[in-house]
Structures are given as C-alpha cells and as structure tokens.
Amino acid sequence: MPALDTEASSGPVDASPAGPASPVADSSSATPAAATVAAPAPVAAPAADTAPVPGAGPATGTVRVTDTSSAAAPPAEPAAPAAPGERSERSERSDATKLSPGDPGHGRMRLALFAAGLSTFALLYSTQALLPEISQALHAAPEQASWTVSGATVGLAVAVLPLAALSERFGRRRMLTVSLAVAVALALVIPFAPSLPVLIALRTLQGAAVAGVPASAMAFLSDEVRARHLVGAVGLFVAGNSVGGMSGRILTGWVTEAWGWRAGLGAVAVTSLLCAVAFRLLVPPARHFTPAPLHPRRVAATVRAHLGNPLLLRLYAIGLLFMVVFGAVYTVIGYRLVAEPFGLSQGLVGSVFAIYLVGTAASATAGRLNARLGRRGTLYLGIGTASAGLLISLADSLAAVVAGLVLITAGFFAGHAVASGSVSRTAAHGAAQASALYQMSYYVGSSLGGALGAVAFAAAGWAATVALALGAMVLAAGITLYASRRAAVPARA
Numbered sequence: 193m194p195a196l197d198t199e200a201s202s203g204p205v206d207a208s209p210a211g212p213a214s215p216v217a218d219s220s221s222a223t224p225a226a227a228t229v230a231a232p233a234p235v236a237a238p239a240a241d242t243a244p245v246p247g248a249g250p251a252t253g254t255v256r257v258t259d260t261s262s263a264a265a266p267p268a269e270p271a272a273p274a275a276p277g278e279r280s281e282r283s284e285r286s287d288a289t290k291l292s293p294g295d296p297g298h299g300r301m302r303l304a305l306f307a308a309g310l311s312t313f314a315l316l317y318s319t320q321a322l323l324p325e326i327s328q329a330l331h332a333a334p335e336q337a338s339w340t341v342s343g344a345t346v347g348l349a350v351a352v353l354p355l356a357a358l359s360e361r362f363g364r365r366r367m368l369t370v371s372l373a374v375a376v377a378l379a380l381v382i383p384f385a386p387s388l389p390v391l392i393a394l395r396t397l398q399g400a401a402v403a404g405v406p407a408s409a410m411a412f413l414s415d416e417v418r419a420r421h422l423v424g425a426v427g428l429f430v431a432g433n434s435v436g437g438m439s440g441r442i443l444t445g446w447v448t449e450a451w452g453w454r455a456g457l458g459a460v461a462v463t464s465l466l467c468a469v470a471f472r473l474l475v476p477p478a479r480h481f482t483p484a485p486l487h488p489r490r491v492a493a494t495v496r497a498h499l500g501n502p503l504l505l506r507l508y509a510i511g512l513l514f515m516v517v518f519g520a521v522y523t524v525i526g527y528r529l530v531a532e533p534f535g536l537s538q539g540l541v542g543s544v545f546a547i548y549l550v551g552t553a554a555s556a557t558a559g560r561l562n563a564r565l566g567r568r569g570t571l572y573l574g575i576g577t578a579s580a581g582l583l584i585s586l587a588d589s590l591a592a593v594v595a596g597l598v599l600i601t602a603g604f605f606a607g608h609a610v611a612s613g614s615v616s617r618t619a620a621h622g623a624a625q626a627s628a629l630y631q632m633s634y635y636v637g638s639s640l641g642g643a644l645g646a647v648a649f650a651a652a653g654w655a656a657t658v659a660l661a662l663g664a665m666v667l668a669a670g671i672t673l674y675a676s677r678r679a680a681v682p683a684r685a
Contacts, residue, residue, distance in 0.1 A: 314440030347399025371404025445542015515637030520645025578603030
C-alpha cells in the first residue's frame with residue numbers, strides 16, 4: 193500500500209489559488225494532493241505557495257516552498273522592522289543561492305532523494321506480499337502475520353511527528369542519513385528473526401526508523417532547491433516512493449517463490465542498503481539549514497489546536513477510512529489468491545502489486561475531476577469507485593478480482609489526494625504539524641485496516657474483509673454528506 197506506500201501515496205495537483213477551503217468546507221475550488229510531512233519551522237512565517245507534486249505513492253503530496261511554523265504564540269518583534277519590499281528582496285537573494293539545474297549538486301540531490309524514497313517504501317511494506325508464506329513457515333494465522341505490516345506502519349505513525357521536530361534541531365540531512373542507516377541495519381537482521389513476535393518487534397522498530405525520511409525529505413528539498421525547480425525535485429522523490437513500494441513487493445514475491453520468504457526479505461535489505469549508500473554518496477551538504485531550538489510546548493499547543501478543529505478532524509477521519517480499505521484489501525489479497533479457486537504462485541501474487549501504477553493515473557486525473565466535480569464530488573466519486581471495486585472483487589474470477597483491485601486502487605488514490613491536499617489548505621497556522629497529523633491518521637488507518645481485515649478474513653473469508661471495507665466507505669460517505677449539509681446552511685441563510 194502506500195508511499196509515500198505513500199506506500200505510497202500522490203499525483204499531480206491543481207495549484208489553484210490558496211484559500212481556506214477543504215473537501216468538507218467548500219466544493220467550489222479545489223487543490224487535491226497527497227500528503228507528505230514537512231518538518232515544522234521554529235517560528236511563524238507568512239503562508240507560502242504550494243507546489244504541485246507529480247507522481248504517486250502512499251506518502252506523496254504537496255510541499256510548501258516556505259514552511260510555516262507550528263508556534264502557538266506569536267514570534268518576537270524584530271529589532272528593526274524591514275522596509276517595504278526588503279524582506280521579499282532578501283528572500284529572493286536567499287533563493288538565488290539554492291540549487292538549480294546546471295549546478296553541480298542539483299542532479300546529485302535529485303538522485304539522492306530518489307534513492308532514499310525507493311529504499312524507504314520498499315522496506316516499509318516488504319512483508320505484505322509474503323504474508324501467506326510467513327503464516328505457513330511460522331505457523332501463524334493471517335491476523336497474527338498481518339502485524340508484520342501493521343506494526344511497521346504503527347511505528348511510523350508514532351514517530352513521524354517527533355522526528356519532524358528533531359530534524360529542525362539536528363538537521364534534515366542528518367535525520368535522513370540516520371533514519372536510513374537504522375532502517376537498513378534492521379532490514380539486514382529481520383530475515384533471521386527466529387519467531388513471529390521477534391519479527392513483529394523488529395518491523396515496528398523499522399517503521400519508526402523509516403519515519404525520519406517522510407519527516408525530513410520535503411523540508412530538506414525546500415531548504416536546498418530553488419523554488420521554481422522544487423516541483424521536479426519533489427516529483428523524483430515521489431517517484432522513488434512509488435517505485436519502491438511497488439518493486440519491493442514484486443521483488444520479494446519472486447525471490448520468495450525461488451528461495452523462501454527469508455531470502456525475499458534479504459533481497460529487499462540488500463537493495464535498500466545499496467540505495468542508502470547511494471544516498472550518502474550523492475547527497476550534497478546542507479547549505480541553508482539553520483538549527484532551531486526545540487519548543488515542545490509550542491508544538492503541543494499547535495497539535496491541540498488542530499485536533500480541536502472539526503474541519504481537520506473530518507479530513508483526518510476520511511484519510512484514515514480510505515486507508516482502512518487499502519490496508520485491509522492489500523494485506524489479505526495474497527491469502528485469497530494463493531488459495532483455491534485461484535492457486536497463484538507467490539511470484540504472481542507479488543506481481544499483483546503492479547496495480548499500484550493505477551494510483552499514478554488516478555492521482556493525475558484527480559485535479560481535472562476536482563475542477564469539474566468539486567472536492568466533495570471527487571470524494572463521492574472515489575468512495576463510489578472503491579465500493580464498486582470491492583463488490584466486483586467478490587466474484588470467484590481472477591479477471592473480476594483484478595478489475596476490482598484496479599477500481600479500489602483508483603478510488604483510494606482519488607479520495608486520499610483530495611483529503612490530504614485539503615489539510616494544508618485548511619490549517620491557518622502550523623501547516624507542517626497539520627500534515628504530520630494527517631500522515632499519522634493515514635498510517636493508523638493502514639494498521640487498523642491490515643489487522644482488522646486479516647481478522648475478518650480468518651473469521652469468514654474474503655466476503656468479511658469486503659464488508660469491513662464497505663463499512664469504512666459508508667462512514668467516509670456519511671462524514672462527507674454531513675459536511676455538505678453544514679456547508680449548505682450558510683448558503684441558504
């Protein structure tokens with residue numbers, strides 16, 4: 193699943209004029225995007241323009257060219273107020289010293305972040321395609337083995353906000369390097385896990401380590417790359433997320449078929465090690481980072497304010513519910529496809545995850561759909577598409593299952609794009625923390641979906657997993673309908 197799967201998350205966004213709208217507040221203007229966490233800045237700053245992000249993956253999204261602060265209190269008065277236009281001139285001079293095409297470090301920066309994204313999301317979901325094999329080898333029920341995936345996403349959800357704050361103090365480049373090093377070191381140990389509890393514990397630690405990449409990558413690019421070239425740099429990182437999330441599952445599937453699940457995890461570990469080494473060799477020094485003191489109380493105050501905002505809470509809930517569907521379906525689908533009447537090999541089961549490419553197309557289309565249907569209209573379309581896919585997947589036909597997965601994936605990415613992109617628009621301040629909270633809810637949804645979907649499958653088969661996922665879509669539709677009615681009240685007044 194997503195990238196950042198994210199896996200994933202995703203896709204180009206329509207950079208319409210900024211405004212406070214959200215899918216639960218205004219359907220007339222739209223800027224869908226996938227969510228990516230930007231690290232919090234130490235002091236409040238004027239809202240920056242958002243840049244559209246190409247590509248797809250479970251952890252993709254918009255990045256603000258200049259990050260906003262999470263400060264609960266206003267910043268101190270400057271000693272000498274800048275003359276009119278002086279601050280913008282300083283900003284332009286600062287931007288002119290950043291990387292742009294043709295500079296020696298620009299290409300290296302893009303490739304380094306591509307390698308980091310590929311490694312991160314290959315590791316995060318490395319066990320998902322292997323769950324039937326892990327269940328058989330370790331004598332574990334589906335609901336137990338599913339925690340090798342859910343544990344990793346829980347670790348990421350818990351760690352992403354603290355690591356974003358730490359990156360402000362110790363540096364994005366350092367955070368990226370340490371996170372990749374720890375995650376890869378754990379990856380080299382994981383294939384030798386002697387039991388399921390040990391495997392789950394190691395995977396949970398690995399998810400927490402991986403969180404440093406989405407917590408730091410976008411802010412690092414924003415610090416070091418010129419604003420006009422930021423979209424291309426972010427797009428390549430997003431591509432790494434998507435390719436890593438998909439290829440990691442496919443690679444483990446085919447290697448597992450030949451040599452077993454431990455060899456499959458070992459192959460991902462070696463691939464990620466090579467990516468981490470490439471990142472370290474390629475990444476240029478940080479030239480524009482200024483360490484900032486940690487302000488836990490300010491961050492906590494901003495988080496409390498966001499959690500008290502009904503608009504943001506609805507967006508977080510919608511993202512969580514969409515991810516429940518995605519996590520449930522892709523965690524359990526392997527068990528269904530290796531059993532009768534399908535009887536697919538482990539390699540073919542892994543190849544099913546190539547359907548992730550549908551997410552790229554769905555994300556690319558989300559902006560155009562949003563312009564026609566509005567935000568809530570696009571949400572309803574995503575919910576309807578995913579629900580139709582779930583119903584089609586009930587048929588005992590491989591063609592029907594594949595078609596159902598295509599629709600589920602397209603609906604998920606469309607809904608996720610609208611919800612995540614609206615978070616940064618809705619947050620009046622502390623946009624980095626607002627996005628981090630969305631990402632937390634997103635991965636909590638992944639964990640819940642994987643765990644509950646496996647429990648349902650073990651109890652009553654694929655139909656029970658589909659029922660769970662349809663229930664999540666009904667709740668998402670109810671939240672959207674509630675918001676539509678609330679938005680209609682002022683219009684009638």
